[in-house]
Amino acid sequence: MNIKMNPLLPESDAREAALFFVVAALCFLAVLATLVARGTYTAAEAWTAQVEGEMTVLVSDTDRRGAETAAELIEALPGVERAHVLTDDELDELLSPSFGPGGIPDGIPLPLLIAVDAEGDTTALAAEIDATLAEAGVNGRADTHSAYAAEVRKALGTLRIAAIGTVLLLTMTAISVIAFATHAALLARKDIVDVLHLAGAEDRFIARLFERRFWLLGLKAGAAGSVAALAVTAIIVFSAQSSSAPSELLPKLSLDQWDLIILAVSPIAGALAARIAARVTVGRSLRSSL
Amino acid sequence: MTQAGAPLATEPAVELNGVSLRYDTADDILTDIDIRLKPGTFNFLTGPSGAGKSSLLKLLYLAHAPTSGEVRLFGQRTADMSRNQLSALRRRIGVVFQDFRLLDHLTAFENVALPLRVSGEKPEDYRDEVVDLVRWVGLGERIHAFPPALSGGEQQRLAIARALINKPDILIADEPTGNVDPDMARRIFRLFIELNRRLNTTVIIATHDMHIIREFKAPVLKLQDGLLFADTAYEQA
Numbered sequence: 001m002n003i004k005m006n007p008l009l010p011e012s013d014a015r016e017a018a019l020f021f022v023v024a025a026l027c028f029l030a031v032l033a034t035l036v037a038r039g040t041y042t043a044a045e046a047w048t049a050q051v052e053g054e055m056t057v058l059v060s061d062t063d064r065r066g067a068e069t070a071a072e073l074i075e076a077l078p079g080v081e082r083a084h085v086l087t088d089d090e091l092d093e094l095l096s097p098s099f100g101p102g103g104i105p106d107g108i109p110l111p112l113l114i115a116v117d118a119e120g121d122t123t124a125l126a127a128e129i130d131a132t133l134a135e136a137g138v139n140g141r142a143d144t145h146s147a148y149a150a151e152v153r154k155a156l157g158t159l160r161i162a163a164i165g166t167v168l169l170l171t172m173t174a175i176s177v178i179a180f181a182t183h184a185a186l187l188a189r190k191d192i193v194d195v196l197h198l199a200g201a202e203d204r205f206i207a208r209l210f211e212r213r214f215w216l217l218g219l220k221a222g223a224a225g226s227v228a229a230l231a232v233t234a235i236i237v238f239s240a241q242s243s244s245a246p247s248e249l250l251p252k253l254s255l256d257q258w259d260l261i262i263l264a265v266s267p268i269a270g271a272l273a274a275r276i277a278a279r280v281t282v283g284r285s286l287r288s289s290l
Numbered sequence: 291m292t293q294a295g296a297p298l299a300t301e302p303a304v305e306l307n308g309v310s311l312r313y314d315t316a317d318d319i320l321t322d323i324d325i326r327l328k329p330g331t332f333n334f335l336t337g338p339s340g341a342g343k344s345s346l347l348k349l350l351y352l353a354h355a356p357t358s359g360e361v362r363l364f365g366q367r368t369a370d371m372s373r374n375q376l377s378a379l380r381r382r383i384g385v386v387f388q389d390f391r392l393l394d395h396l397t398a399f400e401n402v403a404l405p406l407r408v409s410g411e412k413p414e415d416y417r418d419e420v421v422d423l424v425r426w427v428g429l430g431e432r433i434h435a436f437p438p439a440l441s442g443g444e445q446q447r448l449a450i451a452r453a454l455i456n457k458p459d460i461l462i463a464d465e466p467t468g469n470v471d472p473d474m475a476r477r478i479f480r481l482f483i484e485l486n487r488r489l490n491t492t493v494i495i496a497t498h499d500m501h502i503i504r505e506f507k508a509p510v511l512k513l514q515d516g517l518l519f520a521d522t523a524y525e526q527a
Contacts, residue, residue: 005407006396006397008393008407010394195393197380198353198380199404199405199452200377200405200408200409203374289354290352290353290355290368
C-alpha cells in the first residue's frame with residue numbers, strides 16, 4: 001500500500017505569503033540602499049581625492065611663456081602629476097559663475113593661473129612649489145584651496161556617515177520586521193506546536209521543523225528581493241552609462257564583485273533573521289508549557 | 291529515582307500529592323488533590339462542568355505543571371525531569387482530547403501515525419500497524435481523508451486511534467464518546483478495557499455519561515469545585 005506522507009507543517013498559507021512579501025520587500029530595500037550607499041561612498045571618496053589633489057598657482061610679473069616655464073618646473077617636482085597654464089577658454093569657464101554666460105569682458109586683465117594635479121599632501125607640496133618658483137625668480141604663490149577642500153571634506157564626511165547610518169538603520173529595521181513577521185506567522189501555528197509537543201516530540205524536533213520552514217522561506221523571499229534590487233540597479237547603471245552628461249556628484253553605481261557579494265549575503269541575512277526568530281518563538285512557546 | 295522506562299510494580303503509575311493549580315491570579319482550579327493509581331487500573335473521572343476535570347487531565351498528560359504539590363508518573367517526580375525526559379514520558383501517555391486536536395493538513399493515516407513519526411520511527415515500520423488501527427476504528431475507507439472531511443464521530447475515532455497507536459502505559463481521555471452513537475461509545479469503551487487488560491494500561495476517562503460509568507463498573511474519581519472529594523485512593527490489586 002502506497003501512503004503519501006505530507007509534511008508535518010502545512011504548506012504555505014496566506015500568512016506566510018504575507019511574510020514572503022515582507023522579507024522580499026525589505027531585502028530589496030536593504031540591498032538597494034546598500035548599493036546606493038556604497039556608490040555614494042565611492043563617489044565621495046573619488047571627489048574628495050580630486051578636490052584635495054588640486055591646487056592653483058597664481059603667477060604674476062611675467063608673460064604666458066614665463067608661466068609655462070614655471071609650469072614645467074612645477075611638473076618636475078615629485079608628487080605632481082600634471083601642471084599646465086590655464087587657457088583663456090579654461091579661465092572663461094572658471095570665472096563664468098562671476099561674469100555670466102557672456103564671458104569675461106574685454107579689457108579686464110586675466111591672471112595667469114597654473115592648475116596642478118597632485119597626489120599626497122598638497123600642503124607640503126605647496127610650500128615646495130613656492131620655494132622652487134622663488135628660486136627660479138618667478139613671482140608666484142600656490143593655493144591649495146584648503147578652506148574649500150576642508151568644507152568639501154566635511155560635507156562628504158557627513159554624507160558618508162549618513163550613507164552608512166541609513167544602511168545600518170534599514171538593515172536593523174529589516175531584521176526586526178522580518179523577526180516580528182516570523183513571530184506572528186509562527187503564533188498562528190501554535191496549535192501545531194502544541195499537538196506535536198503533547199505527542200511527545202522533543203523541543204529540538206519541533207524547533208527544527210519551524211527553523212527549516214522559515215529559513216527556506218527567508219532565503220527564497222530574500223533572493224527574490226535581491227534579484228529585484230539587482231534589476232533596478234542594472235537599469236540605473238545602464239541609464240547612467242548611456243547618459244550624455246554623467247555627473248561626478250551622482251552615486252557611482254556599478255555591479256562589481258562587492259555588489260554581487262551584497263546581493264548574495266542579503267537573502268542569507270534575511271533568512272537567518274527568520275530562522276532565529278522561529279527558534280526563539282518556538283522555544284518560548286514550548287517553555288511556557290511544561 | 292527510577293529511570294524513564296518500565297515502572298516498578300510497586301509504584302503507582304499516577305501519583306498526585308497535595309496538588310493545586312491556579313491560572314494567573316484567579317482562584318485555585320484544583321485544590322490539594324491527592325491521587326494514587328496503580329498500573330493497570332481503569333478509572334473514571336467525573337464531575338460537573340467547570341469542576342476542573344480537564345485541568346486535572348492536563349496535569350496528568352503533562353501539559354501544565356501544578357502551582358503547588360507534586361506529580362509523579364511511574365514513580366518519577368515530573369518536576370525533577372529534563373525537557374527531553376518529559377517528552378519521552380509523554381510518548382508513554384495516550385491522550386484523547388475533548389476537541390480532538392487533529393491536524394487538518396494531515397490525512398487520517400498521518401494523524402494516527404503522528405506519535406510514531408515524532409519519535410523518529412520510519413513509515414515502513416509502522417504502516418501496517420497504523421492501517422490496522424484505522425480500520426479497527428471503522429475508518430479504513432477514509433484513511434486518506436483529511437479531518438475537515440470527516441464527521442464529528444469519525445474525528446473522535448481518529449483521535450482515539452492516535453492515542454492508542456503507541457500502546458501507551460497511561461491512556462487519558464477527555465469525554466471520548468461525546469460525539470459518537472451509543473453503540474460506538476460501547477465499542478470504544480470495550481477497546482479501552484481491552485487495552486487496559488491486555489497491555490496493563492492505566493486508563494483515566496473523564497466523562498459525564500453515567501450509563502457508561504454504571505455499565506463498566508470502574509472506580510470513580512469525583513471532582514467538584516476543584517476538590518476531589520470521593521474515591522481518592524483506589525488500590526486495585
